[in-house]
Amino acid sequence: MIPVTKPYLPDRKKFEKYIDGIYQRHWLTNKGRLVQDLTQRLEEYLGVENLLLVANGTLALQIAYRVLGISGAHPMGSSEAITTPFTFIATASSLKWDGVEPVFVDIDPDTWCLDPANIVSAITPKTKAIIPVHVFGNACDVEAIDSLAREYNLKVIYDGSHAFDTKYKGESLLRHGDAATLSFHATKLFHTGEGGAIVFKHKEDLERAKKMINFGITGPERIEDLGINAKMSELQAAMGLCVLDEMEENLAARSGVWLRYKKHLASRVQLQRQSPHLSYNYSYFPALFETEDQAQSIAARLEADSVLVRRYFYPSLESVNCLGEHSPQAISSDVAKRILCLPIFDQLGKEEQMSIINIINMELNS
Ligand SMILES: *Cc1c(COP(=O)(O)O)cnc(C)c1O
Numbered sequence: 001m002i003p004v005t006k007p008y009l010p011d012r013k014k015f016e017k018y019i020d021g022i023y024q025r026h027w028l029t030n031k032g033r034l035v036q037d038l039t040q041r042l043e044e045y046l047g048v049e050n051l052l053l054v055a056n057g058t059l060a061l062q063i064a065y066r067v068l069g070i071s072g073a074h075p076m077g078s079s080e081a082i083t084t085p086f087t088f089i090a091t092a093s094s095l096k097w098d099g100v101e102p103v104f105v106d107i108d109p110d111t112w113c114l115d116p117a118n119i120v121s122a123i124t125p126k127t128k129a130i131i132p133v134h135v136f137g138n139a140c141d142v143e144a145i146d147s148l149a150r151e152y153n154l155k156v157i158y159d160g161s162h163a164f165d166t167k168y169k170g171e172s173l174l175r176h177g178d179a180a181t182l183s184f185h186a187t188k189l190f191h192t193g194e195g196g197a198i199v200f201k202h203k204e205d206l207e208r209a210k211k212m213i214n215f216g217i218t219g220p221e222r223i224e225d226l227g228i229n230a231k232m233s234e235l236q237a238a239m240g241l242c243v244l245d246e247m248e249e250n251l252a253a254r255s256g257v258w259l260r261y262k263k264h265l266a267s268r269v270q271l272q273r274q275s276p277h278l279s280y281n282y283s284y285f286p287a288l289f290e291t292e293d294q295a296q297s298i299a300a301r302l303e304a305d306s307v308l309v310r311r312y313f314y315p316s317l318e319s320v321n322c323l324g325e326h327s328p329q330a331i332s333s334d335v336a337k338r339i340l341c342l343p344i345f346d347q348l349g350k351e352e353q354m355s356i357i358n359i360i361n362m363e364l365n366s
Contacts, residue, residue: 001306002352006345007186008250010242018238027234030214034237038192041244046165047172048199050206053237054213057161057183057196059230061094061131064179064198067209068155070129071098082122082154083131084114085317086332090183091133091159092317096324103127104318106329110273112136112286115331116144120152129155134163134173135313136284137189139275142168142176157181160199164190165247167279174199184240189254189283190247192240195232251282253346257353258282261342264357268364285342286312287360292337298363299340307356312341 022028029035035053043051054060065071070081078101083092085104092102105118114132130149132140140158149156158176161183166173174180184195200206208225211218216227243250262271270288274280289295299309316333318326343356 001308002343002348002356003308003345004310004341004343005187006347007191008243008246008346010239010246014245015238015242018241019235022234022238029231029233032234032237034234034241035232038232038237038240038244041241042197045244045247046174046199048174050200050203052198052200052206052209052213053232054196054198054230055232055236056194057181057185057188058090058094059213059228060181060183060196060198061090061157061159062098063209063212063228063230064157064181064200065095065098065100065129066212067200067205068129068157068178070155070157071100073099074126074128076126078126079128080124080126081129081131082114082119082127084133084135084332085326085329086112086313086335087133087135087159087317088161088313089317089320090161091131092320092323095131096322100128101126102131102317102323102326104326104329104332106331107135107335109331109335111138111141111275112272112335113138113140114145116141116148119145119148123152123154127152127154129157131157131159133159133161134166136272136286137162137164137166137278137281138272139163139166139168139173139278141275142173146176161188161196162283163281164188164283165251165281168275169277170279172199173278175201177201179205184236189250189281190240190243192232192236192243195236195240250346254282254344257344257348258285260350260353261285261287261344261357265360268361282344284312285344286339287342288335289338289340294363295338295340298360301359301363302356305355305359307343307359309340309342311336311339314339 156177213230216225
């Protein structure tokens with residue numbers, strides 16, 4: 001069976017060395033050495049400041065909402081945040097979970113990121129923030145979004161779960177927004193098993209978040225603020241340190257896979273239009289087919305050959321009941337129906353990949 005993705009497993013001997021250290025120090029969590037090391041190394045690697053490691057990417061979003069004052073009630077009812085319907089459920093469900101109404105605006109038909117032209121008409125007196133997603137690692141139109149946010153006095157939190165190691169105009173894409181979040185779930189490009197991070201623009205926000213992820217506790221007998229448990233453990237950090245050491249090999253293998261798909265499929269299917277200022281991380285290979293039927297028959301044909309492709313992201317989130325009633329989002333729901341993400345991971349062999357490409361081409365010809 002060829003899965004759509006396979007978690008990256010780093011050198012086991014090295015991982016065991018880190019585990020030995022954990023045993024020697026007898027220190028498993030709470031400001032451990034490995035979490036501190038990983039924080040510093042990620043800031044250097046990504047070229048960002050004010051990075052905070054947390055337990056997962058969903059808590060990263062929720063802590064960012066709290067710190068930036070987005071969660072909670074507005075005098076006129078629930079607060080609102082403008083976001084994209086074309087993303088993983090956590091972007092919107094985390095808002096709803098925290099009492100903030102997600103307000104969906106449609107995506108650009110080519111970049112599949114939230115289209116800034118749709119933002120202004122969705123702003124109400126209750127709007128507190130914009131939560132765009134750098135979907136599949138593509139860069140949102142950060143200049144347009146950041147300038148609208150300034151004009152209307154809104155916070156911006158980019159869900160950068162797919163944007164590890166992407167650069168925009170030569171700098172980390174994660175430097176945009178009041179905060180940008182990352183997911184280090186096992187299936188993501190860089191991972192810690194479960195894990196995540198927040199990159200804050202301002203140091204004061206980082207300092208507040210540090211307290212918040214440890215129950216608001218600031219001393220042995222001192223609780224300063226309302227908090228939650230969102231700490232990363234030493235075991236997670238150990239995995240992250242090992243995966244980070246091997247990023248170069250991982251990226252080289254994935255870019256090979258990505259470029260081979262592109263070479264053989266670019267003239268047959270629609271690919272995501274990437275920002276011209278982006279340097280890409282080869283995290284996903286989404287392909288948009290002409291019709292839902294075509295996408296579905298290709299998925300079925302691949303599955304019969306033990307290849308699992310996924311409809312990322314389906315369904316478009318305005319149609320998910322637990323998120324409440326929302327107006328139709330024509331472009332997102334159309335893209336969601338016709339898209340398939342093809343298998344991409346470091347160990348995907350050339351022959352396996354060519355068999356996937358051949359099946360797709362055969363179906364497209366039939
Ligand atoms: C993976 C993902 C998340 C959630 O991250 P977890 O670490 O699984 O909690 C949020 N948003 C997007 C876009 C994701 O892909």
